[in-house]
Amino acid sequence: MKKNSKKRILIIDDSQLQTKALKAILEDEYDITICQTAQNGLRTAKTGNYSLILLDIIMPDLDGFNVLKELQATVLTKYIPVIMITSLSDAHHEEKGLTMGAVDYITKPFNPLIVKARVRTHVKLYQYQMNFRQQALVDDLTGIANRRHYNKTSRIKWREAIRLELPFTICMIDVDNFKLYNDTYGHAAGDKVLASVAQTISSQLHRATDFLARYGGEEFVILLMENDAESSYEFMKKIRQSVEDLHISQNPLVAKWVTISIGGITLTPKMENTYDSYAQIADTMLYDAKRYGRNMVVWSNENKEQWREKQVKPLQKENEND
Numbered sequence: 001m002k003k004n005s006k007k008r009i010l011i012i013d014d015s016q017l018q019t020k021a022l023k024a025i026l027e028d029e030y031d032i033t034i035c036q037t038a039q040n041g042l043r044t045a046k047t048g049n050y051s052l053i054l055l056d057i058i059m060p061d062l063d064g065f066n067v068l069k070e071l072q073a074t075v076l077t078k079y080i081p082v083i084m085i086t087s088l089s090d091a092h093h094e095e096k097g098l099t100m101g102a103v104d105y106i107t108k109p110f111n112p113l114i115v116k117a118r119v120r121t122h123v124k125l126y127q128y129q130m131n132f133r134q135q136a137l138v139d140d141l142t143g144i145a146n147r148r149h150y151n152k153t154s155r156i157k158w159r160e161a162i163r164l165e166l167p168f169t170i171c172m173i174d175v176d177n178f179k180l181y182n183d184t185y186g187h188a189a190g191d192k193v194l195a196s197v198a199q200t201i202s203s204q205l206h207r208a209t210d211f212l213a214r215y216g217g218e219e220f221v222i223l224l225m226e227n228d229a230e231s232s233y234e235f236m237k238k239i240r241q242s243v244e245d246l247h248i249s250q251n252p253l254v255a256k257w258v259t260i261s262i263g264g265i266t267l268t269p270k271m272e273n274t275y276d277s278y279a280q281i282a283d284t285m286l287y288d289a290k291r292y293g294r295n296m297v298v299w300s301n302e303n304k305e306q307w308r309e310k311q312v313k314p315l316q317k318e319n320e321n322d
Helices: 016-026 038-045 064-072 091-100 112-137 147-164 178-185 187-204 229-244 275-291
Strands: 007-012 030-035 052-056 082-087 104-108 168-175 211-216 219-225 260-267 297-301 306-308
Touching (some): 007 016, 007 038, 091 104, 168 178, 187 229, 219 229, 275 297
Parallel strands (some): 052 082
16 A cells, blocks of 8 residues: 655644635645644644644634644644634734744635645745754764754753653663774674664654654663653663664673663753753763663662662673773
8 A cells, every 4th residue: 555645734723614625625735634623733733743734813712823822832843834824804813923933824715726835835845944954953874863953852842841840751871882892893883783773762762752862972862751750761671672682792702782771860840950950860870870780771760769770691791891
């Protein structure tokens, strides 16, 4: 079966007549999703990869301006372009929507040619911007987010966790004895290990809010939202095991397989907390995982309680090489 390659458009409008008309105009070129309440529209926007949102201004539960404000305040939807749906005599609302960040407006009754032209323009612009953003923010070797992307995203997600009062997890990961691996098998082989580790970790992260980046060298960072400390700890144990299960041969002087060490912390951040201070705690947990013998997870919660995974016994005693 051929995969649907159409770009996805979300229409948020309480009028069945209007949504039916818009769908008829656009469905040949785009995959259309319709929501007829503002709250359902907001929930849907956060669950799908939409290239454009068509948003009615006048709705009974929440007006389009408040919906637009919420979309722009949310990490998952802030970059999705929004076209406001207005009436011909609605110049004041058109101006307000554009001032608040809408990219365009479509007037009622709909002119099919105008609707198609404006939608096509903004879908293309969005795809161009996303491609450019991806090229600038993706690590070439591993294909995951780079340090620059992490630096920006970590602050955005941290502020959102504070605003929504959600548990937030910072997790640091290091490939064990990586310098010795490079010395033994060469840097080209080392690059393949980093790519394999990144791909394996990424395959475990299924939610849109999960974030993985290459922090630098052989280090990676994961950010999670909504997981409590215990579930985050258990999840990272599975990730650690999945990398070991790749069975990539390591220098036999230190271990049988390539492994990773993981350290992290989970907390519900407050306004008075700073991201950097807790990222430092996650880094300390990683240091402890290395100090206690590598190939393990060490975790902390906001009460500074520490959990340490039982060490997986290596083939031979490890040395101090990273």
